[in-house]
Amino acid sequence: QKEVEQDPGPLSVPEGAIVSLNCTYSNSAFQYFMWYRQYSRKGPELLMYTYSSGNKEDGRFTAQVDKSSKYISLFIRDSQPSDSATYLCAMSYNQAGTALIFGKGTTLSVSS
Amino acid sequence: EAGVVQSPRYKIIEKKQPVAFWCNPISGHNTLYWYRQNLGQGPELLIRYENEEAVDDSQLPKDRFSAERLKGVDSTLKIQPAELGDSAVYLCASRGVGGNYEQYFGPGTRLTVT
DSSP states (O other): OOSEEEOOOOEEEETTOOEEEEEEESOTTOOEEEEEEEOTTSOOEEEEEEESSEEEEETTEEEEEETTTTEEEEEESSOOGGGOEEEEEEEESOSSSOOOEEOOOEEEEEEO | OOOOEEEOSEEEEOTTOOEEEEEEOOTTOOEEEEEEEOTTSOOEEEEEEETTEEEEOTTSOTTTEEEEOGGGSOEEEEESSOOGGGOEEEEEEEEOSTTOOOOEEOOOEEEEEO
């Protein structure tokens, strides 16, 4: 079993839909949780960052962390065709620069 | 501010040949990472540098992979000899000092071994 599990999809939705992306993890030592977006032929870019449990909102994006269930989510409201990309969840034990542990990514396609 | 620069962007080689990738991190970033991303997977760490010191290379296949970061700035990752299973995207990332936690990724080098 991998430390971080993520359904690879693909996920196809119409423009304007609410998208829910999820990851589960097995190691309770993870403290920092991130979502990266990766467009085709590009490197990942940080989208959302959350420490410990709770919610964080940034525009159309909301990240949720439930440490008791070892489950994290990313919600995208009013999805746009420009949101079409692969979304990678990532986790780390601390802020000391240790490596990120990534899920395999979920490929999202938003049609207009 | 320029982002993380990697070259080449694409490389096709035959198995058993050597190959090298180059990374120039964001200016002032003292932490540098090399990740490998296989098709349909998330990135996995190969090696992490703090300045010029390799502080985590536990996942680097040392029989064929080597890396260096001279003067704590640019870095080179080398594979010799390459195997078919090395086909992947090699990503370089860098991180600044202090409380800035974000790792900034370059566009990657896509390696195809035939």
